[in-house]
Amino acid sequence: MGATDHEVLAAVLRIADGALQVLAWQRALEPDRGRWALPGGRLGADEDVETSVLRQLAEKVDLREVAHVEQLGVFSDPARVPGTRTVATAFLGLVPTDADPAVPADTAWRPLSARDTAFDHGLIVAAARDRLRAKLSYTNLGFAMAPREFTISALRELYVAALGHAVSATNLQRVLTRRGVLEPTGALAPPGPAGGRPAAVFRFTDRTLRVTDAFAVLKPPGEHGRGAVP
Amino acid sequence: MGATDHEVLAAVLRIADGALQVLAWQRALEPDRGRWALPGGRLGADEDVETSVLRQLAEKVDLREVAHVEQLGVFSDPARVPGTRTVATAFLGLVPTDADPAVPADTAWRPLSARDTAFDHGLIVAAARDRLRAKLSYTNLGFAMAPREFTISALRELYVAALGHAVSATNLQRVLTRRGVLEPTGALAPPGPAGGRPAAVFRFTDRTLRVTDAFAVLKPPGEHGRGAVP
DNA sequence: CCAAAAGTGTTGCGGATACACCCATGG
DNA sequence: CCATGGGTGTATCCGCAACACTTTTGG
Numbered sequence: 001m002g003a004t005d006h007e008v009l010a011a012v013l014r015i016a017d018g019a020l021q022v023l024a025w026q027r028a029l030e031p032d033r034g035r036w037a038l039p040g041g042r043l044g045a046d047e048d049v050e051t052s053v054l055r056q057l058a059e060k061v062d063l064r065e066v067a068h069v070e071q072l073g074v075f076s077d078p079a080r081v082p083g084t085r086t087v088a089t090a091f092l093g094l095v096p097t098d099a100d101p102a103v104p105a106d107t108a109w110r111p112l113s114a115r116d117t118a119f120d121h122g123l124i125v126a127a128a129r130d131r132l133r134a135k136l137s138y139t140n141l142g143f144a145m146a147p148r149e150f151t152i153s154a155l156r157e158l159y160v161a162a163l164g165h166a167v168s169a170t171n172l173q174r175v176l177t178r179r180g181v182l183e184p185t186g187a188l189a190p191p192g193p194a195g196g197r198p199a200a201v202f203r204f205t206d207r208t209l210r211v212t213d214a215f216a217v218l219k220p221p222g223e224h225g226r227g228a229v230p
Numbered sequence: 231m232g233a234t235d236h237e238v239l240a241a242v243l244r245i246a247d248g249a250l251q252v253l254a255w256q257r258a259l260e261p262d263r264g265r266w267a268l269p270g271g272r273l274g275a276d277e278d279v280e281t282s283v284l285r286q287l288a289e290k291v292d293l294r295e296v297a298h299v300e301q302l303g304v305f306s307d308p309a310r311v312p313g314t315r316t317v318a319t320a321f322l323g324l325v326p327t328d329a330d331p332a333v334p335a336d337t338a339w340r341p342l343s344a345r346d347t348a349f350d351h352g353l354i355v356a357a358a359r360d361r362l363r364a365k366l367s368y369t370n371l372g373f374a375m376a377p378r379e380f381t382i383s384a385l386r387e388l389y390v391a392a393l394g395h396a397v398s399a400t401n402l403q404r405v406l407t408r409r410g411v412l413e414p415t416g417a418l419a420p421p422g423p424a425g426g427r428p429a430a431v432f433r434f435t436d437r438t439l440r441v442t443d444a445f446a447v448l449k450p451p452g453e454h455g456r457g458a459v460p
Numbered sequence: 461c462c463a464a465a466a467g468t469g470t471t472g473c474g475g476a477t478a479c480a481c482c483c484a485t486g487g
Numbered sequence: 488c489c490a491t492g493g494g495t496g497t498a499t500c501c502g503c504a505a506c507a508c509t510t511t512t513g514g
Contacts, residue, residue: 004234004235004236004273004275005234006234006236006317043234043306043317045234045308045315046308047308048306048307048308049304049306049317050306071303071304073301073303073304074279074301074303074304074319076273076278076279076280076319077278078275078276078277078278085275087236087273087279087317087319089304089306089317151493152493152494153492153493168477168478169493169494170477170478170479170493170494170495171476171477171478173494174475174476174477174495175475175476178475178476190485191484191485191486191491191492191493192486192491192492193486193487194485194486194487194490194491194492195484195485195486195487195490195491195492196484196485196486196490196491196492196493197483197484197485197491197492197493197494198484198485198492198493199492199493199494200493200494381466382466382467383465383466398504398505399466399467400466400467400468400504400505400506401503401504401505403467404502404503404504405502405503408502408503420512421464421465421466421511421512421513422464422465422513423513423514424463424464424465424512424513424514425463425464425465425511425512425513425514426463426464426465426466426511426512426513427464427465427466427467427510427511427512428465428466428511428512429465429466429467430466430467
Protein backbone atom coordinates (compact mmCIF):
# COMPACT_ATOMS: atom_id res chain seq x y z
CA MET A 1 0.00 0.00 0.00
CA GLY A 2 1.62 3.23 -1.15
CA ALA A 3 2.15 6.21 1.09
CA THR A 4 0.23 9.33 0.21
CA ASP A 5 1.39 12.91 0.03
CA HIS A 6 -0.17 15.35 2.42
CA GLU A 7 -0.68 19.04 1.73
CA VAL A 8 -2.20 21.86 3.71
CA LEU A 9 -4.34 24.51 2.02
CA ALA A 10 -5.72 27.74 3.41
CA ALA A 11 -8.78 29.64 2.30
CA VAL A 12 -7.77 33.06 3.61
CA LEU A 13 -10.75 35.41 3.57
CA ARG A 14 -11.09 39.12 4.05
CA ILE A 15 -13.68 41.74 3.26
CA ALA A 16 -13.03 44.53 0.78
CA ASP A 17 -15.45 46.75 -1.12
CA GLY A 18 -18.36 45.20 0.70
CA ALA A 19 -17.65 41.65 -0.40
CA LEU A 20 -15.72 38.61 0.71
CA GLN A 21 -12.45 37.91 -1.03
CA VAL A 22 -10.15 34.93 -0.96
CA LEU A 23 -6.40 34.91 -1.38
CA ALA A 24 -5.27 32.80 -4.36
CA TRP A 25 -2.39 32.49 -6.77
CA GLN A 26 -2.47 31.79 -10.47
CA ARG A 27 -0.82 28.57 -11.57
CA ALA A 28 1.88 29.04 -14.19
CA LEU A 29 2.31 25.34 -14.92
CA GLU A 30 0.16 22.38 -15.79
CA PRO A 31 -1.93 20.89 -14.42
CA ASP A 32 -4.66 23.51 -14.16
CA ARG A 33 -2.39 26.17 -15.63
CA GLY A 34 -3.94 29.62 -15.46
CA ARG A 35 -6.43 28.60 -12.80
CA TRP A 36 -6.33 29.99 -9.30
CA ALA A 37 -5.14 27.92 -6.36
CA LEU A 38 -5.20 28.37 -2.61
CA PRO A 39 -1.90 28.98 -0.82
CA GLY A 40 -0.42 25.93 0.84
CA GLY A 41 2.01 23.14 0.22
CA ARG A 42 3.49 19.90 1.41
CA LEU A 43 3.34 18.97 5.06
CA GLY A 44 6.86 18.96 6.47
CA ALA A 45 8.26 16.00 8.38
CA ASP A 46 8.65 17.85 11.67
CA GLU A 47 5.48 19.91 11.80
CA ASP A 48 1.83 19.31 12.45
CA VAL A 49 -0.75 20.68 10.03
CA GLU A 50 -1.42 23.79 12.11
CA THR A 51 2.27 24.71 12.19
CA SER A 52 2.56 23.91 8.52
CA VAL A 53 -0.25 26.15 7.36
CA LEU A 54 1.15 29.06 9.34
CA ARG A 55 4.56 28.49 7.82
CA GLN A 56 3.15 28.32 4.31
CA LEU A 57 1.06 31.42 4.80
CA ALA A 58 4.08 33.34 5.97
CA GLU A 59 5.43 32.95 2.45
CA LYS A 60 2.36 34.58 0.89
CA VAL A 61 1.27 37.09 3.47
CA ASP A 62 2.65 38.59 6.63
CA LEU A 63 1.58 36.32 9.44
CA ARG A 64 0.88 39.21 11.78
CA GLU A 65 -1.97 40.11 9.47
CA VAL A 66 -3.76 36.78 9.88
CA ALA A 67 -6.09 37.20 12.84
CA HIS A 68 -7.49 33.69 13.01
CA VAL A 69 -6.83 30.24 11.55
CA GLU A 70 -8.84 27.08 12.09
CA GLN A 71 -9.09 23.64 10.56
CA LEU A 72 -11.93 22.96 8.16
CA GLY A 73 -11.38 19.32 7.38
CA VAL A 74 -9.80 16.78 5.10
CA PHE A 75 -10.30 16.62 1.35
CA SER A 76 -9.26 13.23 0.11
CA ASP A 77 -11.00 12.28 -3.12
CA PRO A 78 -8.40 10.11 -4.87
CA ALA A 79 -8.99 12.10 -8.07
CA ARG A 80 -8.89 15.54 -6.46
CA VAL A 81 -5.50 16.32 -7.99
CA PRO A 82 -3.79 14.56 -10.87
CA GLY A 83 -0.51 12.74 -10.32
CA THR A 84 0.60 11.48 -6.93
CA ARG A 85 -2.22 10.79 -4.51
CA THR A 86 -2.46 13.84 -2.27
CA VAL A 87 -4.67 14.35 0.74
CA ALA A 88 -5.31 17.93 1.79
CA THR A 89 -6.08 19.40 5.18
CA ALA A 90 -8.00 22.62 4.58
CA PHE A 91 -8.02 25.69 6.82
CA LEU A 92 -10.01 28.86 7.16
CA GLY A 93 -7.92 31.98 7.64
CA LEU A 94 -9.17 35.51 8.29
CA VAL A 95 -7.44 38.82 7.67
CA PRO A 96 -8.84 42.09 9.03
CA THR A 97 -10.35 44.38 6.46
CA ASP A 98 -7.88 47.18 7.11
CA ALA A 99 -4.77 45.03 6.70
CA ASP A 100 -3.45 45.15 3.18
CA PRO A 101 -0.51 42.79 3.21
CA ALA A 102 1.98 42.73 0.36
CA VAL A 103 1.44 39.62 -1.74
CA PRO A 104 3.61 38.02 -4.45
CA ALA A 105 3.12 38.94 -8.08
CA ASP A 106 1.17 35.82 -8.95
CA THR A 107 -1.13 36.20 -5.95
CA ALA A 108 -4.30 38.25 -5.60
CA TRP A 109 -7.48 38.76 -3.61
CA ARG A 110 -10.37 37.42 -5.66
CA PRO A 111 -14.14 37.40 -5.21
CA LEU A 112 -15.58 34.19 -3.84
CA SER A 113 -17.83 33.94 -6.86
CA ALA A 114 -14.89 33.33 -9.22
CA ARG A 115 -15.22 29.99 -10.93
CA ASP A 116 -11.75 29.48 -12.37
CA THR A 117 -10.37 27.80 -9.27
CA ALA A 118 -7.84 24.99 -9.48
CA PHE A 119 -8.57 21.38 -8.53
CA ASP A 120 -11.15 21.09 -5.73
CA HIS A 121 -10.23 24.43 -4.20
CA GLY A 122 -13.68 25.84 -4.93
CA LEU A 123 -15.12 23.30 -2.50
CA ILE A 124 -12.71 24.43 0.17
CA VAL A 125 -13.59 28.08 -0.34
CA ALA A 126 -17.28 27.25 -0.02
CA ALA A 127 -16.61 25.36 3.21
CA ALA A 128 -14.64 28.31 4.54
CA ARG A 129 -17.44 30.75 3.78
CA ASP A 130 -20.03 28.51 5.42
CA ARG A 131 -17.89 28.12 8.52
CA LEU A 132 -17.37 31.87 8.78
CA ARG A 133 -21.09 32.57 8.44
CA ALA A 134 -22.00 30.03 11.08
CA LYS A 135 -19.42 31.14 13.60
CA LEU A 136 -20.21 34.83 13.23
CA SER A 137 -23.55 34.19 14.87
CA TYR A 138 -22.48 32.27 17.96
CA THR A 139 -18.89 33.38 18.57
CA ASN A 140 -16.91 36.61 18.69
CA LEU A 141 -15.26 35.77 15.36
CA GLY A 142 -15.97 39.26 14.05
CA PHE A 143 -12.73 40.35 15.71
CA ALA A 144 -10.82 38.61 12.92
CA MET A 145 -12.52 40.58 10.15
CA ALA A 146 -12.68 43.98 11.80
CA PRO A 147 -10.00 46.60 12.38
CA ARG A 148 -8.78 47.17 15.92
CA GLU A 149 -11.27 49.98 16.37
CA PHE A 150 -14.37 50.74 14.37
CA THR A 151 -17.81 52.29 14.42
CA ILE A 152 -20.94 50.18 14.57
CA SER A 153 -21.92 51.10 11.04
CA ALA A 154 -18.52 50.00 9.75
CA LEU A 155 -18.91 46.73 11.62
CA ARG A 156 -22.39 46.36 10.23
CA GLU A 157 -21.04 46.54 6.68
CA LEU A 158 -18.61 43.75 7.46
CA TYR A 159 -21.36 41.52 8.78
CA VAL A 160 -23.53 42.27 5.76
CA ALA A 161 -20.70 41.33 3.42
CA ALA A 162 -19.90 38.14 5.28
CA LEU A 163 -23.44 36.96 5.96
CA GLY A 164 -24.94 38.03 2.66
CA HIS A 165 -28.08 39.53 4.13
CA ALA A 166 -29.21 42.74 5.78
CA VAL A 167 -28.09 43.37 9.37
CA SER A 168 -29.55 46.04 11.61
CA ALA A 169 -26.93 48.25 13.21
CA THR A 170 -29.17 48.71 16.22
CA ASN A 171 -29.50 45.02 16.95
CA LEU A 172 -25.95 44.19 16.04
CA GLN A 173 -24.73 46.63 18.64
CA ARG A 174 -27.08 45.36 21.30
CA VAL A 175 -26.41 41.70 20.75
CA LEU A 176 -22.66 42.08 20.76
CA THR A 177 -22.50 44.39 23.76
CA ARG A 178 -24.93 42.28 25.79
CA ARG A 179 -22.68 39.33 25.20
CA GLY A 180 -19.66 41.32 26.30
CA VAL A 181 -18.04 40.95 22.88
CA LEU A 182 -17.80 44.66 22.14
CA GLU A 183 -16.81 47.58 24.32
CA PRO A 184 -16.70 51.31 23.59
CA THR A 185 -13.26 52.90 23.55
CA GLY A 186 -14.75 56.22 24.62
CA ALA A 187 -13.53 57.94 21.47
CA LEU A 188 -15.78 59.39 18.80
CA ALA A 189 -15.31 59.15 15.05
CA PRO A 190 -15.74 62.40 13.09
CA PRO A 191 -18.83 62.53 10.88
CA GLY A 192 -18.54 62.26 7.09
CA PRO A 193 -18.79 65.19 4.67
CA ALA A 194 -22.58 65.08 4.78
CA GLY A 195 -22.56 65.65 8.51
CA GLY A 196 -24.40 63.59 11.07
CA ARG A 197 -23.82 62.69 14.65
CA PRO A 198 -20.29 61.46 15.38
CA ALA A 199 -20.19 57.71 15.90
CA ALA A 200 -18.84 56.06 19.03
CA VAL A 201 -15.75 53.94 18.49
CA PHE A 202 -15.78 50.32 19.64
CA ARG A 203 -13.34 47.46 19.92
CA PHE A 204 -13.64 43.73 20.51
CA THR A 205 -12.90 42.83 24.12
CA ASP A 206 -11.10 39.64 23.06
CA ARG A 207 -9.06 38.95 19.99
CA THR A 208 -9.12 35.19 20.30
CA LEU A 209 -12.04 32.95 19.47
CA ARG A 210 -14.67 32.64 22.17
CA VAL A 211 -18.02 30.91 21.98
CA THR A 212 -20.58 33.40 23.23
CA ASP A 213 -23.82 31.50 22.68
CA ALA A 214 -22.79 28.02 23.72
CA PHE A 215 -25.84 25.87 23.12
CA ALA A 216 -29.27 27.09 22.32
CA VAL A 217 -31.22 24.51 24.28
CA LEU A 218 -30.95 21.60 26.67
CA LYS A 219 -28.75 23.61 28.94
CA PRO A 220 -27.92 22.13 32.33
CA PRO A 221 -30.69 22.94 34.86
CA GLY A 222 -30.33 26.30 36.54
CA GLU A 223 -28.51 27.91 33.62
CA HIS A 224 -31.70 29.60 32.56
CA GLY A 225 -31.07 32.41 30.15
CA ARG A 226 -27.39 32.39 30.86
CA GLY A 227 -26.11 31.91 27.32
CA ALA A 228 -22.42 31.12 27.27
CA VAL A 229 -20.63 28.92 29.74
CA PRO A 230 -16.99 29.91 30.10
CA MET B 231 10.64 15.66 1.63
CA GLY B 232 9.29 12.23 2.57
CA ALA B 233 5.74 11.11 2.01
CA THR B 234 3.65 10.48 5.11
CA ASP B 235 1.34 7.62 5.91
CA HIS B 236 -2.29 8.41 6.38
CA GLU B 237 -4.68 6.52 8.62
CA VAL B 238 -8.32 6.93 9.47
CA LEU B 239 -9.59 6.37 13.02
CA ALA B 240 -13.12 6.21 14.31
CA ALA B 241 -14.38 6.98 17.78
CA VAL B 242 -17.57 4.93 17.64
CA LEU B 243 -19.83 5.83 20.54
CA ARG B 244 -22.97 4.28 21.92
CA ILE B 245 -24.89 4.45 25.17
CA ALA B 246 -25.24 1.45 27.44
CA ASP B 247 -26.10 1.24 31.14
CA GLY B 248 -26.66 4.97 31.24
CA ALA B 249 -23.17 5.91 30.09
CA LEU B 250 -21.28 6.59 26.91
CA GLN B 251 -19.04 3.85 25.62
CA VAL B 252 -16.45 3.81 22.89
CA LEU B 253 -15.48 0.87 20.70
CA ALA B 254 -11.78 -0.04 21.05
CA TRP B 255 -9.45 -2.97 20.58
CA GLN B 256 -6.56 -4.05 22.74
CA ARG B 257 -3.16 -3.98 21.08
CA ALA B 258 -1.32 -7.29 21.20
CA LEU B 259 1.97 -5.91 19.91
CA GLU B 260 4.33 -3.08 20.69
CA PRO B 261 4.16 -0.17 20.57
CA ASP B 262 1.56 0.51 23.22
CA ARG B 263 0.97 -3.17 23.75
CA GLY B 264 -2.00 -3.83 26.02
CA ARG B 265 -3.41 -0.38 25.54
CA TRP B 266 -6.70 0.22 23.78
CA ALA B 267 -6.85 1.69 20.29
CA LEU B 268 -9.60 3.03 18.10
CA PRO B 269 -10.61 1.01 15.04
CA GLY B 270 -9.14 2.25 11.79
CA GLY B 271 -6.23 1.72 9.49
CA ARG B 272 -4.34 2.87 6.46
CA LEU B 273 -6.05 4.96 3.84
CA GLY B 274 -6.31 2.92 0.64
CA ALA B 275 -5.10 4.26 -2.70
CA ASP B 276 -8.53 4.32 -4.31
CA GLU B 277 -10.72 5.59 -1.52
CA ASP B 278 -11.38 8.87 0.20
CA VAL B 279 -11.29 9.06 4.00
CA GLU B 280 -15.06 8.71 4.34
CA THR B 281 -15.10 5.53 2.27
CA SER B 282 -12.08 4.26 4.11
CA VAL B 283 -13.51 4.65 7.57
CA LEU B 284 -16.69 2.86 6.57
CA ARG B 285 -14.65 0.03 5.09
CA GLN B 286 -12.50 -0.27 8.20
CA LEU B 287 -15.51 -0.20 10.49
CA ALA B 288 -17.14 -2.99 8.52
CA GLU B 289 -14.35 -5.21 9.77
CA LYS B 290 -15.12 -4.47 13.41
CA VAL B 291 -18.85 -3.94 13.48
CA ASP B 292 -21.75 -4.47 11.12
CA LEU B 293 -22.05 -1.31 9.10
CA ARG B 294 -25.84 -1.37 9.16
CA GLU B 295 -25.55 -0.70 12.89
CA VAL B 296 -23.67 2.57 12.46
CA ALA B 297 -26.30 5.28 12.23
CA HIS B 298 -24.06 8.28 11.64
CA VAL B 299 -20.45 9.03 10.78
CA GLU B 300 -18.82 12.44 10.48
CA GLN B 301 -15.33 13.84 10.25
CA LEU B 302 -13.81 15.32 13.39
CA GLY B 303 -10.52 16.58 12.07
CA VAL B 304 -6.88 15.85 11.50
CA PHE B 305 -4.42 14.77 14.16
CA SER B 306 -0.93 15.34 12.90
CA ASP B 307 1.55 15.81 15.74
CA PRO B 308 4.80 14.36 14.29
CA ALA B 309 5.27 12.40 17.52
CA ARG B 310 1.71 11.13 17.82
CA VAL B 311 2.75 7.59 16.91
CA PRO B 312 6.23 6.08 16.96
CA GLY B 313 7.82 4.90 13.72
CA THR B 314 6.76 6.14 10.32
CA ARG B 315 5.19 9.57 10.33
CA THR B 316 1.44 9.00 10.27
CA VAL B 317 -1.31 11.59 9.97
CA ALA B 318 -4.74 10.55 11.16
CA THR B 319 -8.16 11.70 10.07
CA ALA B 320 -10.52 11.13 12.99
CA PHE B 321 -14.23 10.41 12.78
CA LEU B 322 -17.16 10.31 15.14
CA GLY B 323 -19.41 7.28 14.70
CA LEU B 324 -22.67 6.58 16.49
CA VAL B 325 -24.42 3.27 17.09
CA PRO B 326 -27.99 3.10 18.42
CA THR B 327 -28.31 1.92 21.97
CA ASP B 328 -30.37 -1.14 21.04
CA ALA B 329 -27.93 -2.44 18.44
CA ASP B 330 -25.49 -4.92 19.90
CA PRO B 331 -23.22 -5.80 17.04
CA ALA B 332 -20.88 -8.78 17.24
CA VAL B 333 -17.32 -7.57 17.70
CA PRO B 334 -14.00 -9.40 17.38
CA ALA B 335 -12.41 -11.04 20.41
CA ASP B 336 -9.86 -8.27 21.00
CA THR B 337 -12.52 -5.57 20.71
CA ALA B 338 -14.84 -4.20 23.38
CA TRP B 339 -17.09 -1.33 24.38
CA ARG B 340 -15.31 0.67 27.03
CA PRO B 341 -16.27 3.64 29.21
CA LEU B 342 -15.03 7.02 27.98
CA SER B 343 -13.31 7.56 31.29
CA ALA B 344 -10.80 4.75 30.64
CA ARG B 345 -7.27 6.09 30.63
CA ASP B 346 -5.33 3.23 29.08
CA THR B 347 -5.83 4.41 25.51
CA ALA B 348 -3.14 3.97 22.89
CA PHE B 349 -1.23 6.86 21.31
CA ASP B 350 -3.29 10.04 21.06
CA HIS B 351 -6.58 8.20 20.81
CA GLY B 352 -7.77 9.66 24.08
CA LEU B 353 -7.73 13.10 22.47
CA ILE B 354 -9.84 11.82 19.62
CA VAL B 355 -12.39 10.29 21.98
CA ALA B 356 -12.65 13.58 23.85
CA ALA B 357 -13.21 15.43 20.59
CA ALA B 358 -15.91 12.93 19.63
CA ARG B 359 -17.71 13.36 22.93
CA ASP B 360 -17.60 17.16 22.64
CA ARG B 361 -18.92 17.06 19.10
CA LEU B 362 -21.77 14.78 20.10
CA ARG B 363 -22.75 16.99 23.01
CA ALA B 364 -22.72 20.13 20.91
CA LYS B 365 -24.71 18.68 18.03
CA LEU B 366 -27.36 17.12 20.28
CA SER B 367 -28.53 20.59 21.16
CA TYR B 368 -28.89 22.12 17.72
CA THR B 369 -29.47 19.15 15.41
CA ASN B 370 -31.60 16.01 15.32
CA LEU B 371 -28.53 13.87 16.03
CA GLY B 372 -30.40 11.97 18.73
CA PHE B 373 -31.70 9.69 15.97
CA ALA B 374 -28.26 8.06 15.83
CA MET B 375 -28.25 7.09 19.52
CA ALA B 376 -31.88 6.08 19.89
CA PRO B 377 -33.73 2.94 18.78
CA ARG B 378 -36.20 3.23 15.93
CA GLU B 379 -39.04 3.75 18.38
CA PHE B 380 -38.89 4.79 22.00
CA THR B 381 -40.68 6.52 24.82
CA ILE B 382 -39.77 10.02 25.96
CA SER B 383 -38.36 8.74 29.24
CA ALA B 384 -36.11 6.30 27.40
CA LEU B 385 -34.92 9.13 25.16
CA ARG B 386 -34.39 11.29 28.21
CA GLU B 387 -32.01 8.71 29.66
CA LEU B 388 -29.99 8.75 26.46
CA TYR B 389 -29.68 12.51 26.55
CA VAL B 390 -28.68 12.43 30.20
CA ALA B 391 -25.95 9.90 29.47
CA ALA B 392 -24.64 11.80 26.46
CA LEU B 393 -24.83 15.31 27.90
CA GLY B 394 -23.76 14.45 31.41
CA HIS B 395 -26.37 16.54 33.15
CA ALA B 396 -30.03 16.33 34.10
CA VAL B 397 -32.60 16.70 31.33
CA SER B 398 -36.29 17.27 31.93
CA ALA B 399 -38.52 14.84 30.05
CA THR B 400 -41.19 17.52 29.80
CA ASN B 401 -38.97 20.05 28.11
CA LEU B 402 -37.13 17.51 25.99
CA GLN B 403 -40.40 16.39 24.48
CA ARG B 404 -41.57 19.91 23.85
CA VAL B 405 -38.36 21.14 22.32
CA LEU B 406 -38.00 18.22 19.97
CA THR B 407 -41.62 18.13 18.86
CA ARG B 408 -41.75 21.89 18.34
CA ARG B 409 -38.80 21.55 16.05
CA GLY B 410 -40.44 18.74 14.14
CA VAL B 411 -37.70 16.31 15.11
CA LEU B 412 -39.95 13.82 16.88
CA GLU B 413 -43.35 12.46 15.96
CA PRO B 414 -45.65 10.06 17.83
CA THR B 415 -46.20 6.68 16.22
CA GLY B 416 -49.63 6.46 17.80
CA ALA B 417 -48.69 3.32 19.72
CA LEU B 418 -48.45 3.10 23.50
CA ALA B 419 -45.81 1.29 25.51
CA PRO B 420 -47.07 -0.91 28.35
CA PRO B 421 -46.27 0.37 31.83
CA GLY B 422 -43.63 -1.29 33.97
CA PRO B 423 -44.30 -3.69 36.85
CA ALA B 424 -44.96 -0.82 39.22
CA GLY B 425 -47.76 0.48 37.04
CA GLY B 426 -48.15 3.99 35.80
CA ARG B 427 -49.66 5.55 32.77
CA PRO B 428 -48.60 3.92 29.51
CA ALA B 429 -46.10 6.02 27.57
CA ALA B 430 -46.65 7.21 24.02
CA VAL B 431 -44.15 5.82 21.52
CA PHE B 432 -42.21 8.26 19.38
CA ARG B 433 -39.82 8.11 16.46
CA PHE B 434 -37.46 10.59 14.81
CA THR B 435 -38.99 12.04 11.66
CA ASP B 436 -35.62 11.95 9.90
CA ARG B 437 -32.76 9.55 10.26
CA THR B 438 -30.18 11.74 8.60
CA LEU B 439 -28.48 14.74 10.18
CA ARG B 440 -30.48 17.96 10.03
CA VAL B 441 -29.66 21.25 11.67
CA THR B 442 -32.77 22.32 13.54
CA ASP B 443 -31.60 25.47 15.26
CA ALA B 444 -29.57 27.03 12.50
CA PHE B 445 -28.12 30.17 14.01
CA ALA B 446 -29.04 31.68 17.29
CA VAL B 447 -28.85 35.32 16.25
CA LEU B 448 -28.32 37.67 13.35
CA LYS B 449 -30.93 35.87 11.34
CA PRO B 450 -31.94 37.43 8.03
CA PRO B 451 -34.64 40.08 8.58
CA GLY B 452 -38.17 38.75 8.75
CA GLU B 453 -37.13 35.36 10.07
CA HIS B 454 -38.16 36.40 13.52
CA GLY B 455 -38.38 33.44 15.84
CA ARG B 456 -38.37 31.01 12.98
CA GLY B 457 -35.45 28.87 14.13
CA ALA B 458 -34.19 26.54 11.43
CA VAL B 459 -33.91 27.39 7.76
CA PRO B 460 -34.20 24.32 5.53
C1' DC C 461 -57.84 4.05 46.97
C1' DC C 462 -52.98 4.77 46.65
C1' DA C 463 -48.53 4.82 44.44
C1' DA C 464 -46.13 5.35 40.22
C1' DA C 465 -45.27 6.98 35.77
C1' DA C 466 -46.58 9.93 31.82
C1' DG C 467 -48.24 13.90 29.91
C1' DT C 468 -50.43 18.84 29.76
C1' DG C 469 -51.36 23.69 31.36
C1' DT C 470 -49.51 27.70 32.91
C1' DT C 471 -46.36 31.09 34.36
C1' DG C 472 -42.32 33.77 34.07
C1' DC C 473 -37.93 35.09 32.24
C1' DG C 474 -34.89 36.77 28.97
C1' DG C 475 -32.94 37.26 24.35
C1' DA C 476 -33.90 39.10 19.89
C1' DT C 477 -36.29 41.95 16.58
C1' DA C 478 -38.59 46.00 14.99
C1' DC C 479 -39.64 50.65 15.12
C1' DA C 480 -40.38 55.06 16.98
C1' DC C 481 -38.02 58.60 18.81
C1' DC C 482 -34.10 61.60 20.37
C1' DC C 483 -29.14 63.41 19.61
C1' DA C 484 -25.25 65.72 17.30
C1' DT C 485 -23.12 67.40 13.44
C1' DG C 486 -22.38 69.94 8.57
C1' DG C 487 -24.17 72.89 5.39
C1' DC D 488 -33.19 75.03 10.40
C1' DC D 489 -32.89 71.06 7.74
C1' DA D 490 -30.78 66.94 6.06
C1' DT D 491 -27.91 63.20 7.51
C1' DG D 492 -26.20 59.76 10.13
C1' DG D 493 -25.85 57.79 15.08
C1' DG D 494 -27.88 56.07 19.25
C1' DT D 495 -31.56 54.90 22.77
C1' DG D 496 -36.24 53.61 24.57
C1' DT D 497 -39.77 50.56 24.26
C1' DA D 498 -43.23 47.14 22.68
C1' DT D 499 -43.68 42.65 21.14
C1' DC D 500 -42.65 38.10 20.10
C1' DC D 501 -41.20 33.65 21.14
C1' DG D 502 -38.47 29.82 22.90
C1' DC D 503 -37.33 27.78 26.90
C1' DA D 504 -37.40 26.29 31.73
C1' DA D 505 -39.82 25.33 35.90
C1' DC D 506 -43.52 23.52 38.30
C1' DA D 507 -48.16 22.48 39.40
C1' DC D 508 -51.68 19.61 37.98
C1' DT D 509 -54.17 15.96 35.47
C1' DT D 510 -54.32 11.33 33.32
C1' DT D 511 -53.75 6.37 33.26
C1' DT D 512 -52.10 2.40 34.74
C1' DG D 513 -50.81 -1.66 38.58
C1' DG D 514 -51.46 -3.32 43.02
